[in-house]
Amino acid sequence: MKDETVLYHISLAPENQALLQRLALGSSVDRPRLELRLRAEELSLVQGFDVLLAPHTVRFTPFPYQLETAAAVLRRFRGRAILGDEVGLGKTIEAGLVLKEYLLRGLVQRILIVTPPALVKQWQEELAQKFGLDFTTHEDEAFRDRGAEAWAVYPQVIASLATARREPHSRAIRDVDYDLIIVDEAHHLKSRQTQGWQFVNDLKTRYVLLLTATPVQNNLEELYNLVTLLQPGQLKTSRDFKKEFVTRGDPRLPRNRLKLRELLADVMIRNTRAGVHLGLPKRQAVTVKLQLTPPEAAFYHEVGDFVRQTMAQTAGRSRTLSRLALQTLLMEAGSSPFATVPTLQRMAVSLGDAHPAHAAHLRELAHAGREIADSAKAMALLKLLHALPPGPEDKVIIFSKYLETLHYLTALLRQAGWDPAVYHGSLPSPEKDAVIADFHANRWLLLCTEAAGEGRNLQFCHTMINYDLPWNPLRIEQRVGRLHRIGQEHEVTIYNLAAQDTLEAELLHILDQKISMFELVIGEMDMILGNLADEREFEDILLDLYVQSPTPEDVKARMADLGEALAQARQVYLQTKAYDETLFGEEFRVDR
Secondary structure, eight states, X not given: OOHHXXXXXXXXXXXXXXXXXXXXXXXXXXXHHHHHHHHHHHHHHHHOOSXXXXXXXXXXXXXXXXXXHHHHHHHTSTTEEEEOOOTTSOHHHHHHHHHHHHHHXXXXXXXXXXXXXXXXXHHHHHXXXXXXXXXXXXXXHHHHXXXXXXXXXXXXXXXXXXXXXXXXXXXXXXXSEEEEEEESSGGGGOOXXXXXXXXHHHOEEEEEEEEOSOSOXXXXXXXXXXXXXXXXXXXXXXXXXXXXXXXXXXXXXXXXXXXXXXXXXXXXXXXXXXHHTOOOOOEEEEEEEEOOOHHHHHHHXXXXXXXXXXXXXXXXXXXXXXXXXXXXXXXXXXXXHHHHHHHHHHHHHHHGGGSHHHHHHHHHHHHHHHTOOOOHHHHHHXXXXXXXXXXXXXOXXXXXXXXXHHHHHHHHHHHTTOOOEEEOTTSOHHHHHHXXXXXXXXXXXXXXXXXXXXXXXXXXXXXXXXSSOXXXXXXXXXXXHHHSSTTXXXXXXXXXXXXXXXXXXXXXXXXXXXXXXXXXXXXXXXXXXXTOSOOSOHHHHHHHHHHTOOSHHHHHHHHHHHHHHHXXXXXXXXXXXXXXXXXXTTTTOTTO
């Protein structure tokens, strides 16, 4: 946080400005009088929220309803609120504005943000890129090296609920006096019987924000439990709440609605898409199917067999390579041999003389990958680009997860006569800005890694090509969200390259066919994944599924089962969404 940024936007009272000017010119001033007046200015800033400081310090332009929501949390709710906006309206932005406002005013120092595991990194990136705030996560190496004592050492931390509620972390966190706690996807705390609810309820904090698009999923008792985390006693005891507000025999049907809504209005804001009048153009997804060349297909399946064989070794003790390394290798194989070969070479070196047979196998695989000259996926990309209309209003973004694939595509496209802008995470920040500006003003094509899916607004472009697919659907959604966002004036088209008999093709199939992922509102994917019975990271689910499937047919069968589970999770989400719309309507909009 840079204090000088704030000073540019704070207007002192005229008499105090005159005192400062005299001081700057070297004139004598009544110093005690000056100090008293400056202290009075400071106290006025701390005590009142009539003029917000945070909007002048952030690196984006918040929507009016987001500013109004943040102001309401600060003024009306005194920093304790449920942010219940519908999916896609920016609850993270609203919470970030409240957080930044408190920081600027010196009202908070120790902050804990609790999220589902898949959102930890996303929160860290969002706060850094949009708010200029550097938060530590429980996944950072320096944090992990300190063990449980890290919670007391680091004042601003983002952690997954799954980690934070476990010992020894839970005990260490409960010993910290926090100023602000933010809980994302707070509907996971719907039951007072769960370890998560008990954990959050035991935390010490002045301010707390609960973020959820679905405050109630199954019954009204869940609403009581969330409100009780914020304001114990607001809805009296559980028995009193049921007696007064729940229809006997139907725990989902409220009674005394007017009084219940009056009580909820003291703790909850819920903006809706209809209420804030946010309209977006349509988007469509097109699958470009292709067949790998024989050498490419052989290489992909040989890498897959190596991963299966290595994973089959006794876990931990005799496995030569880590699970993460093997997962990365398999994901790279789904992108291109050019991404995979360097990793194979590094693995061979790391195993060295300790495991000569494995090292030799890896070198053989690397040699096979280097021998591949033609890429079916690259040829499909060139064919697609030739079919698209080039022009200043028809720019195209090509996403690849891996830098080596990006380098290959850069050379290929230049050889074909195009001169793409190239963006990746290794570029210095000013150079990243320059690449995006150059793309906007001068180039037809932008080649980029996942880095362009993080915090960049690219709505001046409306065509996107996924050269490869991340295994995490939230990352795919994040790519789409760079284009399909407020300010987009054209229908967005997403082309997905899918190589037959690969895990990525099967993933694309179930995401597209089973849950219509590319038609979802940005943010809904996380809601669906949260309803899966399997609570593991999605990448872990896919890796285990692949390892347990010795043939492409087995992969298809197991992926079909996963698709059915996703379809059921989506149905649960839609039912919950409809219930909350019926329950809350437009009653809790910030402008009411």
